[in-house]
Amino acid sequence: MSERIKVLKTYKIFIDGKFPRTESGRYYQLKSKDIPYANVCLSSKKDLRNAVVAARKAFLPWAEKTAYNRSQILYRIAEMLESRKTQFIDELTIQGFSKKDASKELDQSIDRIIYFAGWADKINQVFGAVNPVASSHYNFTLFEPMGVIGVLSSDESPLLGLVSSIIPVIVSGNSCVVIASEKYPLSSISFAEVISNSDVPSGVINILTGTKKELASPISSHMDINALGLFSQKIDKQIFINATENLKRISSFNDIQIYSDDFDSPYIIKKFMESKTTWHPVEVDFTKTNNY
Amino acid sequence: MSSTIQPLEFNGNWELSPSLESTDHLSLKNQYGLFINGNFVKPLSKKFFPTINPSNESTIAMIAEAEEKDVNLAVKSARVAYDGHWSKMPNKERAKYIYRIARMIQEKSKELSVIETLDGGKPIRESRDIDIPLAAAHFFYYAGWADKLKYAFPIANPKPVGVAGQIIPWNFPLMMAAWKIAPALATGNTLVLKPAESTSLTALKLAEIIQEADLPPGVVNIITGPGTTGNLMVNHRKIDKIAFTGSTAVGKSIMKNIAGSNKKSTMELGGKAANIVFEDAPLDQAVEGVINGIYFNQGHVCCAGSRLFIQESIYDLFIRKLKDRMQSLILGNPLDKNTDIGAINSHNQLRSINKYIDIGKKEGAEIFQLNCEIPSKGYWCAPTLFTNVSQSHAIAREEIFGPVLAVQTFRTTNEVINKANNTPYGLSAGVWTDKGSKVFNLTSKLNAGVVWANTYNKFDPTSPFGGYKESGHGREGGLHGLEAYLNLS
CATH class of the missing domain: 3.40.309.10 (Aldehyde Dehydrogenase; Chain A, domain 2)
Incomplete structure (x- = not known):
């Protein structure tokens, strides 16, 4: 009696809504007790550049969608993830998680997506303002997305870290290029499959696997990236220096924050937004009107 | 100037072939009970009244008429649900229930639009493109607020009011139900809603959706009947808040009834x-x-x-x-x-x-x-x-x-x-x-x-709506619409 041979999954990267292999052809191997279980793309600088081009192209159409629409699309990601929970839990256990921890990681991730999805059409209601200037002007301040955000994802949290570094960034209309956890890359590529089934337009989220050692430097010096979200630990000082070249905004987070309920906060979203103030004249009428 | 302007002649060019929406996909019952404590129940009054299609005067279904004992049951079930679990449920879990309702309205939007048009007489184009999508959007928007209230009212320790009594008009039946129910649930209240006598059907279909969404029993109760049913709600001692949309005359009479009591109110009037x-x-x-x-x-x-x-x-x-x-x-x-x-x-x-x-x-x-x-x-x-x-x-x-x-x-x-x-x-x-x-x-x-x-009659869940002077008080929609269902300190 012959045993059925399992089909193994090829993990590829996620650029512009497609799943190419790295252009460099390189890989690194994940092992469990010395037995290899996946070959993962070792993305190159060129992959990163391609991803930024895709993200830039996707940015405006995504930002110009109504907040309600973005909100529904993010909610759809949560729906898709909920329906594929088992796959993710299995994958996390292969990577060394206990079943219980894996299941918790999933629940927290799904709930976090829903939490942030709800902010799309609320962020400006909480932080926007009409400013009572002392001249005859209608003056208001609104928050807008920054553009393309470079994300170094958490090294230790395979799914919650990934979700926490993507959803708050894109909910306001940014697009992003994400460098996945080097240690736990499988969930990030499976998550890309969820995204590609969730009505998220191509290029809004791009996910690369590989080493931060190789990719952190080009992502920090890329001139078409507007801001960095550093969810990874031990970032080299040179990265911050590189980022000053086009004055990238930088926000850093650690794993303790990611695993805390306090991470559910609109201030995370606001870190990846700019405020814009508009002045508009109000017609002045010097004759008296009877208001009541 | 006017003498040089010629009237337009259309020569019958505006005539279009009929394009009727089908009705064979509807699931309608001949008779509807009251939705109390998660179930459709026969009214203790044993009374029913017909709901009419105003475009041809035919009877679509028989609707239960709630009298005093029925109103008491509905309020009691809302009170028990409030004290028992709904007010204590984690905010993010409450949110998920409301999202479910939003999604199910979207899934059933075609059926709901056709019923809205049959029961109320409004053009299918309007119920299809405005009433029903806005109702779904309202639930979706307020679902998101359920776990974010502390940002809407910082340091004010927002707490639900308790049991809300909600009375809505016949002009936008499902949309008005959404405007009332969504913010009340998001803020942790339970409620009794009464649709207008002539347009109960979509509210009862919404009750079916709420059942299907597995909302805990008693959180939403939907009772039907004429103005006298509404009056019983207004005067009910166990209702903490009245939300009314309707005429200024009725609004004033409600305000007279609750004057001097601790009942909160929002009035969307004429x-x-x-x-x-x-x-x-x-x-x-x-x-x-x-x-x-x-x-x-x-x-x-x-x-x-x-x-x-x-x-x-x-x-x-x-x-x-x-x-x-x-x-x-x-x-x-x-x-x-x-x-x-x-x-x-x-x-x-x-x-x-x-x-x-x-x-x-x-x-x-x-x-x-x-x-x-x-x-x-x-x-x-x-x-x-x-x-x-x-x-x-x-x-x-x-x-x-x-x-x-x-x-x-x-x-x-x-x-x-x-x-x-x-x-x-x-x-x-x-x-x-x-x-x-x-x-x-x-x-x-x-x-x-x-x-x-440079626009008119625009509505959006994020945008507050409500009047000055005798058009009523309180706002529905947007961040401001939450306040009507909260006690702030």
């Missing part, structure tokens, strides 16, 4: 909105806006732009364009996708509108109506426009709640501001001008809770 067209306005857009402002939903809209103010210099031209556009409106079967003007919601309402049209003529205003065939069965009123109207005319002062527009003129900005504000109402207003600075001058001076500039 209106007599000014729609103001300046000479520098984009005229064709303004014509569309004026038409939409008054004839949308047969004028059964509390914020309808029922008083039109035209700047004198463009009066002749604008009236001509308006009349031409009116002649292109299609009145007829509400299920026809080409229909612009559906049926009047009820026989009573038709009588009331006709009474005003007679008064308008008697008071000396000049009438113009859409020249169209009126179906032999059902309740119908051709879109109507009155010129030669003055401020003192009843048709310029009182809410008609039908497709009747009263036209006046003005010369200066100050004059039109005074005229527009010279009303006990203050729900909404419209301004048409190409000058942004004029818009903001007007919006700051008009006494209305909503001012539309």
Whole structure:
């Protein structure tokens, strides 16, 4: 009696809504007790550049969608993830998680997506303002997305870290290029499959696997990236220096924050937004009107 | 100027082939009970009344009439659900229930639109494109607020009010139910909702959705009946808050009933909105806006732009364009996708509108109506426009709640501001001008809770809605709509 041979999954990267292999052809191997279980793309600088081009192209159409629409699309990601929970839990256990921890990681991730999805059409209601200037002007301040955000994802949290570094960034209309956890890359590529089934337009989220050692430097010096979200630990000082070249905004987070309920906060979203103030004249009428 | 303007001749080019929405996919029962504690139950009153299709006067279904014992049961079930679990449930879990309702409304939107049109008489185009999508959007928007209240009211320790009694009108049945239920649930209240007597069906379909969404029993109770049922809710000691949308007269009587009690209230009442067209306005857009402002939903809209103010210099031209556009409106079967003007919601309402049209003529205003065939069965009123109207005319002062527009003129900005504000109402207003600075001058001076500039009758879950003065108090929609269902410290 012959045993059925399992089909193994090829993990590829996620650029512009497609799943190419790295252009460099390189890989690194994940092992469990010395037995290899996946070959993962070792993305190159060129992959990163391609991803930024895709993200830039996707940015405006995504930002110009109504907040309600973005909100529904993010909610759809949560729906898709909920329906594929088992796959993710299995994958996390292969990577060394206990079943219980894996299941918790999933629940927290799904709930976090829903939490942030709800902010799309609320962020400006909480932080926007009409400013009572002392001249005859209608003056208001609104928050807008920054553009393309470079994300170094958490090294230790395979799914919650990934979700926490993507959803708050894109909910306001940014697009992003994400460098996945080097240690736990499988969930990030499976998550890309969820995204590609969730009505998220191509290029809004791009996910690369590989080493931060190789990719952190080009992502920090890329001139078409507007801001960095550093969810990874031990970032080299040179990265911050590189980022000053086009004055990238930088926000850093650690794993303790990611695993805390306090991470559910609109201030995370606001870190990846700019405020814009508009002045508009109000017609002045010097004759008296009877208001009541 | 007017002598050089030729009337448009359409030569029958506006006639379109019928395009009827199908009804074979509907799942409707012959008889509906009351939705109490998660189940449909027979009314203890043992009474039922028919709900009528106003476009052909046929009975669609029998609806239960809730009397005192039924109201008590509904309130008790809401109270038990509130004290037992709903007020203690983690916010993010409450949110997920509300998201479910939003999604299910989207899934069933076709069925809900057709039922809304059958039961209320509004054109299918409107229920399909406006009522039902907005109802779903409302649930979706407020679902997101459930776990974010501390950001809406920082340091104010937002707490639910308790059991809300909600009474809604017949002009936007499901949408009004959504406007009431969604924010109440998001803020942790339980509720008893009563739809209007003539339009209970979509609220009862919503009850089925709530059942399907597995919302804990008693959180939402939907009871049906006439005004007397509503009155029992208003006077019920175990209801903490009354949310009412309807006429100013009923609103005042509710306020009298609860005066001096601890009941909180929000009142969305009548209106007599000014729609103001300046000479520098984009005229064709303004014509569309004026038409939409008054004839949308047969004028059964509390914020309808029922008083039109035209700047004198463009009066002749604008009236001509308006009349031409009116002649292109299609009145007829509400299920026809080409229909612009559906049926009047009820026989009573038709009588009331006709009474005003007679008064308008008697008071000396000049009438113009859409020249169209009126179906032999059902309740119908051709879109109507009155010129030669003055401020003192009843048709310029009182809410008609039908497709009747009263036209006046003005010369200066100050004059039109005074005229527009010279009303006990203050729900909404419209301004048409190409000058942004004029818009903001007007919006700051008009006494209305909503001012539309170069648009009209726009609604969005994120945008607060509600009136000044005798148009009521409190706001629904947006961040501000949460406050009506919260105690803040």
